[in-house]
Amino acid sequence: MAEDTGRFITQTDCTLEVAVFAPLRQTFSYRCKTPPPPTGTRVRVPFGRGHRIGIVVGYGLEPAGTTLKDIDAILDDEPLLTPALQSLLHFGASYYQHPLGEVWATALPALLCRGRPLTSGEAPRYACNEPSPDAATRLGPRQTALLQLLREAGPLGRQELPAALRPALPSLLARGWLRAEDAPAPVLDLQSSPHALHPEQRDAVTALRAARDFSVFLLDGVTGSGKTEVYLETARSHLEAGQQVLFLVPEIGLTPQLLERCRARFGSAVVASYHSGQSEAQRLRVWQGARSGRIRLIVGTRSALFLPLARPALIVVDEEHDPSFKQQSGWLYSARDLAIRRAQLESIPIVLGSATPSLESLHNAHIGKYRHLRLRQRATAMNLPPMTILPMRRRLLQAGLSVDLLQACTQTLEAGHQVLLFLNRRGYAPALLCHDCGSALFCPRCSAPMTWHRQAGRLRCHHCGHEEGHPRQCPQCASVDLRPVGAGTEQLEDYLGQRFPGVPVLRIDRDCITQTGQLEAVLAQVHHSGPAILIGTQMLAKGHHFPRVTLVGIVNVDQSLFSADFRATERLAQTVLQVAGRAGRGSVPGRALLQSHVPEHPLLALLQAGDYTAIAQHLLEERRVARLPPFRALALLRAEAHRLDRVQSFLAAAAERAPSGLEISGPFPSLLERRAGFHRAELWLEAARRSELQRALKHWLTQLGTRPESRRVRWVVDVDPLNF
Numbered sequence: 127m128a129e130d131t132g133r134f135i136t137q138t139d140c141t142l143e144v145a146v147f148a149p150l151r152q153t154f155s156y157r158c159k160t161p162p163p164p165t166g167t168r169v170r171v172p173f174g175r176g177h178r179i180g181i182v183v184g185y186g187l188e189p190a191g192t193t194l195k196d197i198d199a200i201l202d203d204e205p206l207l208t209p210a211l212q213s214l215l216h217f218g219a220s221y222y223q224h225p226l227g228e229v230w231a232t233a234l235p236a237l238l239c240r241g242r243p244l245t246s247g248e249a250p251r252y253a254c255n256e257p258s259p260d261a262a263t264r265l266g267p268r269q270t271a272l273l274q275l276l277r278e279a280g281p282l283g284r285q286e287l288p289a290a291l292r293p294a295l296p297s298l299l300a301r302g303w304l305r306a307e308d309a310p311a312p313v314l315d316l317q318s319s320p321h322a323l324h325p326e327q328r329d330a331v332t333a334l335r336a337a338r339d340f341s342v343f344l345l346d347g348v349t350g351s352g353k354t355e356v357y358l359e360t361a362r363s364h365l366e367a368g369q370q371v372l373f374l375v376p377e378i379g380l381t382p383q384l385l386e387r388c389r390a391r392f393g394s395a396v397v398a399s400y401h402s403g404q405s406e407a408q409r410l411r412v413w414q415g416a417r418s419g420r421i422r423l424i425v426g427t428r429s430a431l432f433l434p435l436a437r438p439a440l441i442v443v444d445e446e447h448d449p450s451f452k453q454q455s456g457w458l459y460s461a462r463d464l465a466i467r468r469a470q471l472e473s474i475p476i477v478l479g480s481a482t483p484s485l486e487s488l489h490n491a492h493i494g495k496y497r498h499l500r501l502r503q504r505a506t507a508m509n510l511p512p513m514t515i516l517p518m519r520r521r522l523l524q525a526g527l528s529v530d531l532l533q534a535c536t537q538t539l540e541a542g543h544q545v546l547l548f549l550n551r552r553g554y555a556p557a558l559l560c561h562d563c564g565s566a567l568f569c570p571r572c573s574a575p576m577t578w579h580r581q582a583g584r585l586r587c588h589h590c591g592h593e594e595g596h597p598r599q600c601p602q603c604a605s606v607d608l609r610p611v612g613a614g615t616e617q618l619e620d621y622l623g624q625r626f627p628g629v630p631v632l633r634i635d636r637d638c639i640t641q642t643g644q645l646e647a648v649l650a651q652v653h654h655s656g657p658a659i660l661i662g663t664q665m666l667a668k669g670h671h672f673p674r675v676t677l678v679g680i681v682n683v684d685q686s687l688f689s690a691d692f693r694a695t696e697r698l699a700q701t702v703l704q705v706a707g708r709a710g711r712g713s714v715p716g717r718a719l720l721q722s723h724v725p726e727h728p729l730l731a732l733l734q735a736g737d738y739t740a741i742a743q744h745l746l747e748e749r750r751v752a753r754l755p756p757f758r759a760l761a762l763l764r765a766e767a768h769r770l771d772r773v774q775s776f777l778a779a780a781a782e783r784a785p786s787g788l789e790i791s792g793p794f795p796s797l798l799e800r801r802a803g804f805h806r807a808e809l810w811l812e813a814a815r816r817s818e819l820q821r822a823l824k825h826w827l828t829q830l831g832t833r834p835e836s837r838r839v840r841w842v843v844d845v846d847p848l849n850f
């Protein structure tokens with residue numbers, strides 16, 4: 127008899143419900159002749175003409191009149207995940223309307239999905255057995271040497287043995303001369319904070335340490351206010367008590383400094399990172415270490431949320447406002463939101479931290495769902511940098527930079543400091559325009575112009591990856607006068623290199639940082655450099671500490687002010703304040719300059735005051751009036767196909783059959799109407815509450831999937847969408 131996560135299974139109801147690792151909406155039933163394995167166990171099952179691996183997710187009775195196939199094999203002696211984590215995956219599949227098998231496959235290391243046996247993942251150490259089994263046996267020279275080494279040195283792991291002696295291990299183990307034993311648990315090396323915490327930091331740590339059960343904290347602290355210090359001090363007390371801490375960050379490549387800080391504070395043997403840049407074997411090792419409890423603190427990206435933890439005590443979500451926490455393909459989950467659910471299922475506290483919290487989280491703090499902890503001042507003596515708007519209308523611009531901004535650069539460099547220029551546009555120019563007929567060169571597969579990359583000599587589409595060489599002439603009028611319009615980071619780099627000869631100009635964007643380690647190298651160069659100019663996209667804005675940067679220039683904000691995406695202004699405010707927060711973090715005060723063609727825009731006045739709380743209040747009020755999230759629950763039904771009429775008829779049919787309780791609008795063309803040859807459109811589905819949205823979506827989608835229109839389009843539901 128086996129035990130389910132919640133109930134006992136009897137011998138008579140031994141039909142297994144299996145979610146196979148495939149994008150299929152339903153689960154499959156199999157017969158199991160042996161006592162049924164618990165849920166969360168892997169099984170191999172016959173599937174189509176072959177076999178698949180899947181997870182036991184439930185039990186049922188064998189339906190009358192049908193014969194089910196038998197499972198091939200049970201792959202595990204125990205469930206891979208605890209009941210709490212299993213529940214999290216079931217919740218995540220149903221909340222985001224995604225197939226359960228694929229949810230499991232996203233959550234597990236790839237090697238486990240392919241059937242790699244579950245082990246503790248720890249390399250054993252070898253020790254001599256005393257007394258030796260058969261002293262009369264004659265041993266070879268290698269065996270004798272190995273025994274002698276282990277007698278003298280004590281137990282050693284395979285890696286610690288000289289390579290020449292390793293082949294002697296199997297025979298000595300088989301004959302009882304040696305035994306394998308578990309390696310001792312790695313030791314914590316706890317250091318307390320090098321700083322005396324400020325009163326607000328201390329209060330936050332006290333509140334966080336006191337929390338034992340589920341509760342959500344919003345740590346809302348200005349840039350450089352010492353939030354990380356608060357996380358680390360809270361984590362320390364949990365680690366001391368023998369427990370584990372999960373630390374989620376938006377992008378691991380951008381936080382080597384954080385990992386370093388954790389290792390220095392808690393001991394490198396107990397701290398690990400987990401992210402998609404690691405090899406499959408590395409990921410499996412961390413997964414096993416977290417599950418066994420040997421690894422005590424994990425710094426990881428989205429997928430780290432699903433790491434099994436033997437003794438979880440705290441989850442930290444740093445930069446909680448960052449949209450990277452939402453997965454953009456496959457299972458469209460939000461790691462931040464599921465982290466909250468996980469904390470609830472594990473009955474532990476969770477802290478969401480940011481200098482610019484998302485409107486959702488602020489709203490939850492306002493209505494008392496989250497506890498609001500605030501750090502209002504920078505931890506160092508430096509104030510937040512003042513922000514000034516530079517008008518661009520009728521000004522002479524060079525590579526998109528006004529005379530005022532260039533003058534400020536000169537002053538900063540002459541004073542021996544560094545400048546950071548933020549421009550969220552890769553490439554040389556965002557479009558090539560025909561000077562005779564005015565038409566832009568569009569991607570043949572998307573409804574967007576291609577970006578000119580001058581260094582590579584290529585026109586590239588940033589939406590679908592299509593690229594081509596520089597055309598000889600305008601495809602519309604055959605003119606040869608094609609000119610780049612607008613400025614990207616490449617153009618800034620070119621221009622500033624000429625304008626400030628002898629000053630290092632360092633560009634940081636996805637075109638020049640392509641490998642892990644490259645970013646660290648450039649950042650190290652920044653730290654050791656004298657006067658320098660840094661140019662960067664979003665990549666540069668996140669969490670970095672540049673003590674010598676005293677001037678931040680934000681080259682252009684106007685695009686976001688007039689975007690059709692209702693989150694654009696929230697993102698703009700977050701980005702501007704985060705980027706500005708890179709200035710003046712050392713011993714010299716900093717300032718931030720913001721270029722705009724519409725300096726009178728009300729949002730810019732608020733930004734200039736630098737008060738995120740006021741901005742958020744203003745934006746929340748706008749959302750409330752417009753009945754948008756977080757005041758309403760929203761999901762999108764997106765569809766795409768090569769033929770626009772198919773997209774339209776699918777969405778129209780869907781809208782017609784929509785269940786009551788949902789407010790439906792559309793179909794609307796997507797912001798990018800055509801991508802990679804597909805026409806795209808969407809329905810907006812709204813309800814007063816998320817739970818209502820859930821209930822309505824479930825039945826409707828099952829029905830939709832069976833309609834003939836649904837087979838002619840690619841469609842997906844995006845619950846709590848972040849990108850449009």
Ligand SMILES: Nc1ncnc2c1ncn2[C@@H]1O[C@H](COP(=O)(O)OP(=O)(O)OP(=O)(O)O)[C@@H](O)[C@H]1O
Pocket residue numbers: 321322323324327347348349350351352353354355356480481505506669670707
């Ligand atoms: N109590 C303190 N006294 C002095 N210095 C401190 C204190 N707390 C933190 N610091 C220092 O202030 C700097 C910023 O701290 P930290 O990185 O923790 O801030 P943060 O709020 O996480 O920053 P950001 O949001 O900009 O990433 C660090 O160099 C840190 O060592």
Ligand SMILES: [Zn+2]
Pocket residue numbers: 569570571572587588589590591592801802
């Ligand atoms: Zn394209």
